Amino acid sequence: MRTLLIELKESLLKKKMLSILILLQTCLLFALISALYLSFYKIDTKTKSFYAQYEGKNIYKLSDQLFDEKEVEFFSNPNELLKVKNFYHTLLNSKDFLYLNTTLQHIGVQNFKGQSIFLQGYEKGDPRPPYQKKEGLPSFDRVKSIQINDNVLSTFDVKVQKGRVFNKEDFLFKKGTKIPIILGAEYQSTYNVGDTIYFDYLNQELEGMIVGILQKNTSFPVNGDSEFYADRYVILPEFIMEEVPQNAEVLSFQQKHYLHAINGQIFTNKDMISVQKVVNAISQKVSFDDYIIIGANTIGISLMFTMMKQNIQLMSLFTAVIFIFCIISISLSLIMKWDTNIKKYAIHLISGATVPQILLYAFAEILCVICLSLTLIFSFMQLVGEMPISYYFTLLGVSLIIIVLGMLPFSFKLNQSNIVKILKKKE
Incomplete structure (x- = not known):
């Protein structure tokens, strides 16, 4: 064993540049496989937890028609609010389809701790300035916000890294209680679960408490965007x-809120005619008919799945090409290294060493380089995040293939070569 270690050390140090080259090549191969594995693992996860929800489904857009005189009538007649409320509640509880509502409506936040990336208008290069509701009172920063109903949470399996998601009771508005708030992943270093936030939503000042922080890259459909990221x-x-408005301020707040709520999406496997019949029945029941249904987004869904399949095919092809290229390159490098040591191997055989012992020596030399490469890659991947156990088995399997392919040419030459001729040739 001691002799093996001495020989191994001498060989690696004697041909340092070649050993380093092999090390760099194996590191490159493992790094590429790691990157591709991450991509495949991410796509596979999203296919199960996000994209799979769209398969075989149609998405219809529901839009109100309260324009001009109708809009004036709606806001001036308190009785119209009850119709819209009933319309939304019936849509939400329908057994014939899934009603999703995601409203992009910014809020004003007092004493906001976040950076400008969280402000309304940041993506357009023009963050909106703070505002005051009354002179002398604290100002509000215009912060990007989205309002979602319970069906969005349950359908797209929204998860948090800290705290919890909304429960059923969180969707019931109760005057005088703190509003539950969930923050996007990029807020994790700005706010903590349990923090209190004072905010202005639709001109109604409310007190909220942070109950959770989303996992990174959490997404769900918003309007025409089937993959809207909520990190910021x-x-x-x-x-x-359920409260009946007791004054004009509360009435206006509820009117604006429910006007947003009825502009959602219908998620179903039904065709347009079937959906129209169901919604018409709801409309007649609650006496609200100022709406239209915009046709199914079947083209967009089909295109999304087609692009996913094409991406997977391209990634598979890229993986195969890189894998073959790196294997061939590493094999050639190992053959070159073995050719430089063939005289030493012949002397060992003349001195009484057996072929299996020489193969063990070669195996140990390759294994040393491969283990160092794996150690470097595994250490780096720990910084990326927790990897599934299958990832480690994948790289170990690739390592075994590299060793086997690398030793095959050497084993063949060792068994076929004439020792005396080798020594004479090297003299």
């Missing part, structure tokens, strides 16, 4: 308000 958004529950 404040998420509020789409309230259900």
Whole structure:
């Protein structure tokens, strides 16, 4: 064993540049496989937890038609609010389809701790300035926010890294209680679960408490965007308000809120005619007919799945090409290294060493380089995040293939070569 270690050390140090070259090549191969594995693992996860929700489904857009005189009538007649409330509640509880509502409506936040990336207008290069509701009172920063209903949470399996998601009771608006708030992943270093936030939503000042922080890259459908990322958004529950408005301020608040709520999406496997019949029945039941249904987004969904399949095919091809190229390159490098040591191997055989012993020596030399490469890659991947156990088995399997392919040419030459001729040739 001691002799093996001495020989191994001498060989690696004697041909340092070649050993380093092999080390760099194996590191490159493992790094590429790691990157591709991450991509495949991410796509596979999203296919199960996000994209799979769209398969075989149609998405219809529901839009109100309260324009001009109708809009004036709606805001001036308190009785119209009840119709819209009933319309939304019936859509939300329908067994014939899934009603999703995601409203992009910024909020004003007092004493906001976040950076400008969280402000309304940041993506356009023009963050909106703070505002005051009354002179002398604290100002509000215009912060990006999205309001979602319970169906969005349950359908797209929204998860948090800290705290919890909304429960059923969180969607019931109760006067005088703190509003539950979930923050996007990029807020994790700015706010903590349990922090209190004072904010202005639709001209109604409310007190909220942070109950959770989303996992990174959490996404769900918003309007025409089937994959909307919420990392920089404040998420509020789409309230259900059972309270009858007692004054003009509360009435205006509820009217604006429910006008947003009925402009959602219908998620179903039904065709347009079937959906129209169901919604018409709801409309007649609650006496609200100022709406239209915009046709199914079947082209967009089909295109999304087609692009996913094409991406997977391209990634598979890229993986195969890189894998073959690196294997061939590493094999050639190992053959070159073995050719430089063939005289030493012949002397060992004349001195009484057996072929299996020489193969063990070669195996140990390759294994040393491969283990160092794996150690470097595994250490780096720990910084990326927790990897599934299958990842480690994948790289170990690739390592075994490299060793086997690398030793095959050497084993063949060792068994076929004439020792005397080798020594004479090297003299």
